[in-house]
Amino acid sequence: MNSNNQKIIVNIKDIKYQNWEICLKSKLKILKSSNIEIDSKNLDLSCSDISEIIKIANQYNCKIISFCSTSSKTIVSSQSLGFKSQLIIENSSKNTLKINQKNLTFSKTHFHQGTIRSGEYLDSPGDLLILGDVNPGAKVSAEGNIIIWGRLLGIAHAGREGNSQATISALQLRPVQLRIANKVARGPKTKPQFGIAEQARIDSEEIIISPLETK
Amino acid sequence: MTNSRRSVRTDTRVILICSGKGGVGKTTLTANLGISLARQGLSTAVLDADFGLRNLDLLLGLENRIVYTAQEVLEEECRLDQALVKHKQESNLSLLPAGNPRMLDWLKPDDMQRIVDMLKEQFNYVLIDCPAGVEDGFKNAMSASQEAIVVTNPEVSAVRDADRVIGLLNTNAIKPVQLVLNRVRPKMMANQEMLSIDDVTDILALPLLGLVLEDEQVIVSTNRGEPLTLNSVNSPAAKCYLNIAKRLQGEDIPLIDPAEESSGIGAKFRRLMQTKIF
Structure with missing residues (x-):
């Protein structure tokens, strides 16, 4: 399963897909058996959403290692489930x-x-x-x-x-x-x-x- | 499955009773709330999710009647109504032990969901007695709940643990979360030797569902296996439990003021002095 120790970042918010579940599934299909970092962009994910992500990843033999997101809600949830998580700040000149x-x-x-x-x-x-x-x-x-x-x-x-x-x-x-x-x-x-x-x-x-x- | 023929109730309230810290009174509250709701004619199930150290059956005096647990129901070794233990005096109340103390890690969140779904078909209220801690036992119990009551005592460590639990409940979208402040000693509160109600609600920022006064009768009733609310003796704690049950159904009952309850003429006199009525 751990044939490669490389971490692959998977962006689960993609306008090409209807929602993050479909997006995650279709992206994992290609990346069987790898270590994954989930980039959830600005999605607000709850603990149960994150549990769902892990469940889906297991189906594709993938291992979730960490999360990154611009939503602090997502970061707090993934941290409370014990994942390494990083908050990312969007750079925008509007602010x-x-x-x-x-x-x-x-x-x-x-x-x-x-x-x-x-x-x-x-x-x-x-x-x-x-x-x-x-x-x-x-x-x-x-x-x-x-x-x-x-x-x-x-x-x-x-x-x-x-x-x-x-x-x-x-x-x-x-x-x-x-x-x-x-x-x-x-x-x-x-x-x-x-x-x-x-x-x-x-x-x-x-x-x-x-x-x-x-x- | 036979279940498919029955209509699924949608108005059932599944309430998790949790605290984080152990020994603050989760099980006592579950038992008394169960009895109070049942006495008001609501069919109520209490589910003991703390099966590693199960006590709820002791408090309700039902230890010797348990034959099966939810584990056997899910493995289809028995029917649900065989595992449900009806209370001796209060026929509206049933107990379901989640598992056997010897089988520690059988329960998964999915199992919990299935048990609760089965109970939902028959009962108005499902109260889940949650184990102490924030590990798997708590997460399992939480997975099938819609709302929660957090029990805490007016002391720093219990409030800290309750805060941690509330954070976890919030990230799991459990709403509403209400607070019960247990073992309140009015005298100590009046003398500011104990955290005040405001101190606690300030930190936890939750709506207060009720206070329960410290009462020696609780220990007596626990040892007897007869919850206080069953005999409605003139016990202060029993009154508090009944009020909580009524508030849970939306009745507007004012909170007791611990200052009023602090007994002794001396204390009352001193208070009058402080309020400068004389």
Whole structure:
């Protein structure tokens, strides 16, 4: 079965086909017995959809190794089933916002709406914007900044690849642990004042938390 | 199959009762909810999916009546009605053990679906008592459910595990998911020694189906094999279970206020002082 260890990427969202099931089946027909990475593009797949994909792959003697997708829903589902999964950010020039004559590019910002619950993990190769809470036991990370429109109660890691300029901002910053680049800090013991958004950043080799300022 | 002649009910509610952490009261809730629903005239089946460590039969006092399990039904060694164990006093309630404690890994999600489909033909409610943990046992039990009740206690570890379970339920498109907060001690809550209701609902962000007050009678009834709701003694927990059963059917019953329940004149007096009525 493992005659070749090469990984073949199978895109299951193709306009040539009616839906992903038909697409997957017809593509697997050609690729019998290989290791597969599924690229589901922007499809939102649930755990049961992913189980279905694995079932279909087994019929064609194929082994699913990993998933990649631009949908964070799909990433969370495939991760909860124990697959290596990677979030991909679509590059598009449309995502530019003009504020105070400054161009803010959102081309590398990933947006996730909803609560990240205990045991879940979300990672972004760019910046990460979360509309919702990050609960205790959950982990979020990004190569750039992390902005949480909600409460941060879990673990956040900004500047995952070593960018020490990265920041972590939240409406309520009460994390278990904060990481920026290669620095680790435990969350503050005292509850923050209600109603003031806060930001964590590195200042003189230490992670500090201060009220969020926008310049 | 003989099933094809019967009409399939579409209004059956299949409810998973789960928690993540063990010992928070899943089985007790399943048993009491089953009895309460049955007493309101609804035919109810309780399915013990925690067959490795099965307890539901003990709680219902039906241990000595079990002959077959769902496993034998699926292998066509017996009929479904032979495996269903009717409750002694509450004839609307039936128990189906999913399997034998000795056969640990026979059940697959497909099997679960077949069992539940069979039960759906006969019952208004199917309550599935889920095993603790988030591994295969939980995934099997989840595979055949439409909605879920998450049971948790007002303590950090139980809330954390419940949160994990809710995440898994959400990614599997199980809706609605409702919350039952079990073993609430009003006195400790009033003194802020225990997580408050708001603390819990803040993190879990689920609609609260009900609170169950801590009650020593629960232990007594478990040991006797007679669920509290069966004899409707004046027990606080039994009242809570009955309210949950009514709310489950859409009745609008206000939640009890734990502050009202914290007994003792001293506590009530102190509260009055705090509210500055005097």
